[in-house]
Amino acid sequence: MELEAPRAHHDLGGAGTYICQEIDRAAHTPTDFDKEVDAIRQILGAKGIMTVDELRRGIEEIPEAEYHQLSYYERWIRSMTANLLEKGVISEAELAAVLAAAA
Amino acid sequence: MAGTVLRLEEVAGERLLRAVAALLAAKGIASPTEITEQIAMTDNASPAQGARMVARAWVDPQFRALMLSDGTRAAEMLGIPMRGAPPLGVLEDTPDLHHLIVCTLCSCYPRAVLGYPPFWYKSGAYRARAVRDPRGLLAEWGTVLDPGVRIRVVDSTADYRWMVLPLRPAETAKWNEDRLAALVRETDMIGVTLPRVAGD
Amino acid sequence: MSGSPQLAVGSRVRVRDDWPETRGRVHIRTPHYVRGRTGTVVRCLGDFPDPEQLAFARPARILPLYHVLFEQPQIWLEGCAGDQLLVEIYGSWLEPS
Known part of the structure; x- marks a missing residue:
């Protein structure tokens, strides 16, 4: 019997949960939401505000259940927001205020 | 706003994006024009x-x-x-x-x-x-x-x-x-x- | 630059059998399935800043990056003889075998 390694939940090579799952080969065109998140990520990278490694680390820190529930670019915006807060580029108070104003 | 505990997991992605984009625009980090241009460049690939x-x-x-x-x-x-x-x-x-x-x-x-x-x-x-x-x-x-x-x-x-x-x-x-x-x-x-x- | 290649193309290397993710917040680019495994260096890809530090916005040391080839069936104990896995691995994870 092969023991399951203590792998992190994003480290999916060979993961037993997926090994019998069929690939969804249908084309999914990126949405406006997807493209905007992607573009902001690129701008933050180009301006030296956030590296792609920080983005990934933030994605990996999303708890496992949520990680699998969120769409690809939902994970990105979550990680980007967490990174921007952590780095003090935006503050929690500012974000809360904008969210409240938009509610 | 002291004592605010923001729970990111409770904010839907679209709403989070709008808020972050507004803040980044206000701070001069990423304007709507820059974002539009970046999307156009990405679409070219x-x-x-x-x-x-x-x-x-x-x-x-x-x-x-x-x-x-x-x-x-x-x-x-x-x-x-x-x-x-x-x-x-x-x-x-x-x-x-x-x-x-x-x-x-x-x-x-x-x-x-x-x-x-x-x-x-x-x-x-x-x-x-x-x-x-x-x-x-x-x-x-x-x-x-x-x-x-x-x-x-x-x-x-x-x-x-x-x-x-x-x-x-x-x-x-x-x-x-x-x-x-x-x-x-x-x-x-x-x-x-x-x-x-x-x-x- | 400190990261000139120390492992020659063709040399046998072992990936460290280390699991930093069990010890706290980390960002690791060495897939779990090659840890502790032995492969062959097929290419030196150049020097790059260590992503484990970049991920936390810390000053990053420069590491050599290698393309390392593994026999696929040995890793999974299944598969087709002759099939292989080619993985980019930073020098900090490799030791001569």
Whole structure:
């Protein structure tokens, strides 16, 4: 019997949960939401505000259940927001205020 | 706002995006115009770019040699913008070796020459199975390799981005470069399919 | 630059059998399935800043990056003889075998 390694939940090579799952080969065109998140990520990278490694680390820190529930670019915006807060580029108070104003 | 505890997990992605975009615009970090321009630039990258490289490599041995030693420079020679993109590596299929690209840790993809990664490339099933059951995975695309062909699965874990230079189908011996470029699909350059002449 | 290649193309290397993710917040680019495994260096890809530090916005040391080839069936105890896995691995994770 092969023991399951203590792998992190994003480290999916060979993961037993997926090994019998069929690939969804249908084309999914990126949405406006997807493209905007992607573009902001690129701008933050180009301006030296956030590296792609920080983005990934933030994605990996999303708890496992949520990680699998969120769409690809939902994970990105979550990680980007967490990174921007952590780095003090935006503050929690500012974000809360904008969210409240938009509610 | 003292004592506010923001729970990001309770904010829907779209709402979070609108709020973050507003803050970044207010701070002069990313304006709506910059975002629109960035989207337009990203949309310009598509599998047609990678296909042009493959077609050129099939007709021009010198270009092929350059593409295999320095993919970034080869792309730039065809006018594909590579500034700011990770280095591009190109791996060549041979009659007895087939390459298949995956990123098991996230979704590293040669975006500069292929565009946005397709949905399936980012899926858990693809990431899990490519390294462990590559032949079963290829079968889902209807791809069956000739007997004796080995598979080399490339896990794109770090600073490079990888694409496959597939074998040129024998039936295309008399085709010109444009016609060859039109034949090559994104799936051929990731290695889940092989270039195929329609109707054969 | 400190990260000139120390492992020659063709040399046998072992990936460290280390699991930093069990010890706290980390960002690791060495897939779990190659840890503790032995492969062959097929290419030196150049020097790059260590993503394990970049991920936390810390000053990053420069590491050599290698393309390392593994026999696929040995890793999964299944699969087709002759099939292989090619993985980018930073020098900090490799030791001569």
